[in-house]
Amino acid sequence: MADTFPASHGDMSRQSNSHDNNRDVPKPSSSNNNNNNNNNSHGEFDSIGRHGFMDARNSHQQNSSRKRNNRPTFWQRGPIAPSMSWRDQSRLAEMGSRNSYDIPDDVHGDAAGRRPQSTGTQPNAEPHWEKGGKWRSRSNKSVPPVRALAAYSDVGVQDEGNLVTSIVGTCQDMCPVREREQRQRLRDLAIFERINGKTDETSATLAVKRTEHIGNDFSETKRSWVTVCRTIAVAELQPSDVRPQHVLWETLQYLLEMTDRRDCTFESVHAFLFDRTRAVRQELSMQCIANSQAITMIEEIVRFHIMSERELQEQIAGLRNDADSQLNLQQLSKSLLTLLNLYSAVEAEASSGWAHEAEFHGYYVLLNLGDRGHSKAEPLALWFRRVRSLVLQAPAFMYCRRVLRCYRSGNYKGFFDLAQKASYLQGCLMELYFGEIRTLALRAINCGGYKTHPFLLGDIAELLLMKEDDTEEFCKTHGLITCLDKGQLYLTAKQTTFSPSIQTFRHQCSLISRKRAPTFFQEIVGVRDKN
Amino acid sequence: MAYGGYDWNRRLGDYISSVADALNSQNGGQLSTLISVSRGSYCNVVAAGLDQNKGQDVNRLSRQLEKVAPLGEMLGQHMRCMQYFVNRRFVDSYNALEKSANAFLQEFRNWESAWAMKALHTVAYELRTIAEMADKEMASNGKIPDKLKGAGSFLMKVFGALAGKGPKRVGALYVTCQLFKIYFKLGTVHLCRSVIRSIETARVFDFEEFPIRDRVTYMYYTGRLEVFNDQFVLADQKLMYALVHCDPLKKNNIRMVLKYLIPVKLSLGVMPSKLLLERYGLLEYKEVIQALRTGDIRLLRQALQTNEDQFLRSGVYLVLEKLELQCYRRLMRKIHIIQKQKDPGRAHQVKMDCVLKALKWLNIEMDIDEVECIMAILIYRNYIKGYFSHKSKVVVLSKQDPFPALTAMT
Structure with a gap:
């Protein structure tokens, strides 16, 4: 196990002495997981003083263990053969994934199963590998770890200049034993992790590893979740704390299935997944995993964030402030950027690129439609320079460009027409702008309309994809008076009282809701679930 | 050796x-x-x-x-x-x-x-x-x-x-x-802001005292930054400064300035001459300009599509796409002129149906509601002066200055 840490790739001369020392610090050992981590000054799981934020948000009690306890525990497998070198280990882990559970073929229809963590050619392992199975690689092209890690630059895992130390995890549970035991002891378990609702009892099938943080603080008064995310130096980690690819995959499926739980609020599920999916991204990054399965995972995480945004917006209408939504949007753009980086870092097998590349580039456009003024994001005009022509012409992307055109020229009719043709996830993103566009429409109608020919409110409602009652309320919040004539409501133009409302209209548009697949899970994983 | x-x-x-x-x-x-x-x-x-x-x-x-x-x-x-x-x-x-x-x-x-x-x-x-x-x-x-x-x-x-x-x-x-x-080059243009602030707020040093070469380059880049923010009036000022002060013998530099200045000028309703385009090899703008002159939406879309790659790579595509509104304005103006010749008394009333027919003739698919929406936006954004009636689907143009100068537009 001593060579679990790979030799550095890259320019040794850049390496500082202190870094040399760091690389020698971890002494990976699968047997001392149960020791508590007093001897580890960095204390990745040292969560003393950390609130279990699930508890703080929601005291909802429920028996979440019943179903999960019956679940076959494929991840409770023995440790991986210790004598293998780190590269081969990743292979083994991968093959484990191939045997241990069934990945439907559809997943990789797009990429024909690039082998994971291809860091170079390994002639010895090759025949073994070629025996078949879904992960067989048809090409020898590889993604150097440096580039893989660069793709994940938004996740917060440190790269040492151009010197990458990647790690290969050996943790076979969704949550490393060390973290699980510590959180049991500290009664720091989320409701979904408790056995029979007990705050100090969990199991390997319930506990899911959290994002590595320092300085978490859930402030009850501000109702905001302040997280200082630490940049993780890979050298500080122990393989037993990191989950290999197949465990991450299985963990993600477990998490995403939770989105359809009806025994608790969506917010509590989201809060749980928000943190746990981020941990999944972190670990993909630490292990420099850049392959088609990693891409599928990030795609699913992005979809989860998009769909969550809509659900969270619905909640905001009540008392809450929009801190959850802000954080979700932040992680949405980060994971989307990671995904777009991965698309260009990992070369697709098919000449037409990755199957969902255009779809997700489109989400980027939709997410950044608005003039976000002083944001640090690259202006869309510059971003377009780097989009591959293949993507530019793809129908899914062309659709989003049309949306952008309507948005920029203020063509609200065109915008809402397009919204009706949107996919569910496109609709989720477009709905973020509905308030703004509706305000623009009202303003334009009020400004240019003929005073003595009032506008039938029903027409406006239809135009703006709203219910008539809501439209009336919407006009009122903008300082516009509607009048009743022969049983029908009208809006008179040229009212001087118009004032743009800050309080945006939050009701979900039922039209978008109807586009959704039967379950959130199906929406997120897409075609794969048809099996 | x-x-x-x-x-x-x-x-x-x-x-x-x-x-x-x-x-x-x-x-x-x-x-x-x-x-x-x-x-x-x-x-x-x-x-x-x-x-x-x-x-x-x-x-x-x-x-x-x-x-x-x-x-x-x-x-x-x-x-x-x-x-x-x-x-x-x-x-x-x-x-x-x-x-x-x-x-x-x-x-x-x-x-x-x-x-x-x-x-x-x-x-x-x-x-x-x-x-x-x-x-x-x-x-x-x-x-x-x-x-x-x-x-x-x-x-x-x-x-x-x-x-x-x-x-x-x-x-x-x-x-x-x-x-x-x-x-x-790196796409991190937000970093420009602090440098610009430091250059432009200093009172101890007049901008004009910097060497002319640097002033031109500076105005070229800050002008492009304004283009990203759709601030066409400011972009116009800066790029014009660069153009006027640029060494007339440096043809390539002039061309680079023009590449961004032309879309900006177009957005402000100023058309470059054909001679200029030819002299500096900027013929990709030729059809765009023709479309704007004639109010031909189809030609505008085609021109954008033909040169899409070039426009996207230079970062002006989104600006050019926005010219569509101006193209609609030109179309309205054409209809207005034709109506004036036929019946001067009622020329200022343009039926939306008429616009729809013109668009159909150009193979642009649109329904009457969208025409109305575009009219509303044209009026709201001050591209045309007048009002529209939802009930009778008519746009009534102002009798005074129905098509105000675009430079006044914000």
């Missing part, structure tokens, strides 16, 4: 002596020529000298370098940089250059006068140029290119050394322009 080892050593020695001379006489121009790497004539001499030397005469070399104290260390690194550069090892070359530049900057800070400004500018230029080459080399070796980013941080330090009060400030704008080039 035509030259013996002694010859090369002598040449190296000559080179070092020339640097020492330039230092002693405070001849910035000469120093600049001597330390130029990518476009200098001394680079090959130094590289060949060091290649021949192969470290045999290290002592002799370092003794010679003492002549140029306190820049001995700097020149040592700089000669390494030149050697690597000639041998096409750009990453190594950049690393040596950054060390050299660091040593040079420290000395430069100590000098009270700005005599070495030209040399510092050469260093700044080389840092950016070689960093770009180094990044290419790194990318092709599967590494993450980070040298240009590093050059950006270093040039910020250089900028800091110049931007204060005093005689050195005059050189700050050159470094600013190098920084802009880096930020535009």
Whole structure:
């Protein structure tokens, strides 16, 4: 196990002495997981003083263990053969994934199963590998770890200049034993992790590893979740704390299935997944995993964030402030950027690129439609320079460009027409702008309309994809008076009282809701679930 | 080899002596020529000298370098940089250059006068140029290119050394322009903001006192930044400044300015002449302009599609796409003119149905509601003056100035 840490790739001369020392610090050992981590000054799981934020948000009690306890525990497998070198280990882990559970073929229809963590050619392992199975690689092209890690630059895992130390995890549970035991002891378990609702009892099938943080603080008064995310130096980690690819995959499926739980609020599920999916991204990054399965995972995480945004917006209408939504949007753009980086870092097998590349580039456009003024994001005009022509012409992307055109020229009719043709996830993103566009429409109608020919409110409602009652309320919040004539409501133009409302209209548009697949899970994983 | 080892050593020695001379006489121009790497004539001499030397005469070399104290260390690194550069090892070359530049900057800070400004500018230029080459080399070796980013941080330090009060400030704008080039290349244009603030808010130094060359470049980049924010009036001012002050013989530079100025002018309703497009090889705009003149939405869309790649890569596509509203305005104007000829009394009433027919004739699919929406937006954004009736689907144009000048538009 001593060579679990790979030799550095890259320019040794850049390496500082202190870094040399760091690389020698971890002494990976699968047997001392149960020791508590007093001897580890960095204390990745040292969560003393950390609130279990699930508890703080929601005291909802429920028996979440019943179903999960019956679940076959494929991840409770023995440790991986210790004598293998780190590269081969990743292979083994991968093959484990191939045997241990069934990945439907559809997943990789797009990429024909690039082998994971291809860091170079390994002639010895090759025949073994070629025996078949879904992960067989048809090409020898590889993604150097440096580039893989660069793709994940938004996740917060440190790269040492151009010197990458990647790690290969050996943790076979969704949550490393060390973290699980510590959180049991500290009664720091989320409701979904408790056995029979007990705050100090969990199991390997319930506990899911959290994002590595320092300085978490859930402030009850501000109702905001302040997280200082630490940049993780890979050298500080122990393989037993990191989950290999197949465990991450299985963990993600477990998490995403939770989105359809009806025994608790969506917010509590989201809060749980928000943190746990981020941990999944972190670990993909630490292990420099850049392959088609990693891409599928990030795609699913992005979809989860998009769909969550809509659900969270619905909640905001009540008392809450929009801190959850802000954080979700932040992680949405980060994971989307990671995904777009991965698309260009990992070369697709098919000449037409990755199957969902255009779809997700489109989400980027939709997410950044608005003039976000002083944001640090690259202006869309510059971003377009780097989009591959293949993507530019793809129908899914062309659709989003049309949306952008309507948005920029203020063509609200065109915008809402397009919204009706949107996919569910496109609709989720477009709905973020509905308030703004509706305000623009009202303003334009009020400004240019003929005073003595009032506008039938029903027409406006239809135009703006709203219910008539809501439209009336919407006009009122903008300082516009509607009048009743022969049983029908009208809006008179040229009212001087118009004032743009800050309080945006939050009701979900039922039209978008109807586009959704039967379950959130199906929406997120897409075609794969048809099996 | 035509030259013996002694010859090369002598040449190296000559080179070092020339640097020492330039230092002693405070001849910035000469120093600049001597330390130029990518476009200098001394680079090959130094590289060949060091290649021949192969470290045999290290002592002799370092003794010679003492002549140029306190820049001995700097020149040592700089000669390494030149050697690597000639041998096409750009990453190594950049690393040596950054060390050299660091040593040079420290000395430069100590000098009270700005005599070495030209040399510092050469260093700044080389840092950016070689960093770009180094990044290419790194990318092709599967590494993450980070040298240009590093050059950006270093040039910020250089900028800091110049931007204060005093005689050195005059050189700050050159470094600013190098920084802009880096930020535009890397797509991190938000970093431009702090530099711009520092240039534009200073009251101690009038912008017009900067060298004309730097002012033109500066206005070109800040003008492009305004284009990203759809601030066409500001973009127009800046790009016009660049155009007017640009050296008329630098045809390529004028072309670069025009590439962005034309879309901006179009957005403000000013059409360039055909002659201008031809003279500067900007014919990709020809059809766009024709579409705007005739109100032909279909032609506009086609023109954008044909040159899509070019427009997207130069970053003007979104601006050109926005011209569609102007095209609708032109169409309305055409209809208005035709109606005037037929029936002057009712010319200001345009039926939406009429617009719809015109669009259908252009193969643009649209329904009457969308026509109404576009009319509403045209009126709201002050492209046309008038009002519309939802009930009778008519646009009534104002009798006075129904198509106001676009320059007044915000």
